[in-house]
Amino acid sequence: MNAGASAGQKAAALRVQAVPRGFKRRVLAAVGMDREGARLQVDAGRWEAGKEGEQRTAALLTPLGREGWAGFYDRRIPGLDRANADHVLVSPGARVFMPDSKLWHARARVRVVRGRLMHGDVDKDRQVDGALNEARLIGQAIGAAVTPLIAVHNAPVDNGGFILRGVPVVPADRLVELLRRNAGAPTPGAARQLALRADRKLPRYVEGGGR
Known part of the structure; x- marks a missing residue:
């Protein structure tokens, strides 16, 4: 596990x-x-702050490893020079998820205003488009659909979580619950092959080097 390394x-x-x-x-x-x-x-x-958010999320995800999930942290996104995937997860049911960690202050709520993601009065909508684009590129690289999620630390999230343009936005402490509910029926062989492909196609991201 190397969560938050490039941000650090x-x-x-x-x-x-x-x-x-x-x-x-x-x-x-x-x-x-x-x-x-x-x-x-x-x-x-x-x-x-980005490093701390990634490390907090990685700690929350640790139990999934004992349940047959494969986790890849701080990985390059093919097609993007200056972006990395915080976490890429392959479930025992061969489903792929890409949680994006956000450590936002607790003085304002995360909400949707006129179809845009807001943290208090600050427009964060590009985070949704960014997650969708990164999931698309990762999916193309590994040959599988990838579901992006935004996991928010500290800041309260309206309604305990919501979906915006197909991207779940959830409090970080609800992330593992959501992943478990959507893991799919176990298919060990397919999950193993998909995890091997993800590890091969998504090399570790190194800030400032060889991207």
């Missing part, structure tokens, strides 16, 4: 870039005006 690498790289170098940036930093450094620190914080 990206955050660490941004923290290094945020250290002021050169006379001008050191002077600006000394008087609290290094805007570039501040921006990089904020970006690093976002990547660190």
Whole structure:
């Protein structure tokens, strides 16, 4: 399991870039005006939140491994240079799921407003389109339908979860329950072959290297 590895690498790289170098940036930093450094620190914080969300989800998914599920973490998405799949799961029934982890603050609800995904007043709708596109590309690579899901940590989700444009959006603590309900009847041979294909077609994602 390597959940959150690439997000952690990206955050660490941004923290290094945020250290002021050169006379001008050191002077600006000394008087609290290094805007570039501040921006990089904020970006690093976002990547660190992503890493934490992925690791929390991976911990929740651990029991599924004992139930015959195959899990692949932090994998490249064929056809996309700068995107990775947080988690790709193959059920004992040879069904494929792609949970996308989101660690959003608890001060606002996750809801649908006029057909768009919102976290409070912040439009998050591109997350739905992104999940659909990533699932499509993974499905093409492994030759199987892939169901995307958005698992939300911290922030409350309206109605305990909902489906938007075919993508379930659920509180993270309901994710495993939802996956178990939709695992399908066990087909060990087909599930094993599909897991082997997923592992082969979706290599590990390394931030900044060989994509």
